[in-house]
Amino acid sequence: MSQLEIDAIVFDVLGTLVDEPTGIGDGIRELDLSLDEPGIERLVSLWQQHVGREQRRVLDGARPYATSDALDLEAARLVADAVGADDPTAVAALARSARRLPPWPDSLAGLARLAERFPVLGLSNASRTALLELDAHAGLRWHQALSAEDARTYKPDPAVYRLAVTVAARPPERLLMVAAHAWDLRGAQALGLRTAYVARPVGDPPAPADRFDLHAEGLADLAGQLCPDHGR
Secondary structure: OOOOOOOEEEEOOEOOOEOHHHHHHHHHHHHOOOOOHHHHHHHHHHHHHHHHHHHHHHHHOOOOOOOHHHHHHHHHHHHHHHHOOOOHHHHHHHHHHHHOOOEOOOHHHHHHHHHOOOOEEEEEOOOHHHHHHHHHHHOOOOOEEEEHHHHOOOOOOHHHHHHHHHHHOOOHHHEEEEEOEHHHHHHHHHOOOEEEEEOOOOOEOOOOOOOOOEEEOOHHHHHHHHOOOOOO
């Protein structure tokens, strides 16, 4: 049973609640039906490496802020170039696959259970428009969803986590940040938020030195720790 005293839960979205590699892989498969699974995995990695690198460049001040939509389109062009596709319509459709990501099997029920007891916010590096479509496609239901676009930067910049603190109107230590990425939790921790790591196949596991408040095998486990006496 958790002893945390929290007033609201803040969820990362990409990777934590939705399966990003599978959704992007489905879009790549539609672009080139001849690709085998190892080929698709390599192209998904190419996509994600580009987005991650460009987000870091924004954080480092090496490029002006660009929305996740712009970065996804850049990544889609790289993938299309790699398979020899040059149809702009197909490239644009591929870029939109980053908004069609399936939820993990426990995401919807776990989110709903936690939302019965706590205000629940999404906090994503996805743009406002992308987040709207992501939520609709995956069936995610929030009390409020927040985009890093409003801070014109990306997590783990403190300004992004501050969006949730401002909206919740609670001290940071009364908010619980939930993510499958240790780097994300470190960023929230630096601003004073409490932290919960949720294991996912595509996450960033904690390092030996990390000290997060909770560790969960999934959302059902997390809900059990936070709502032990609450009905399933």
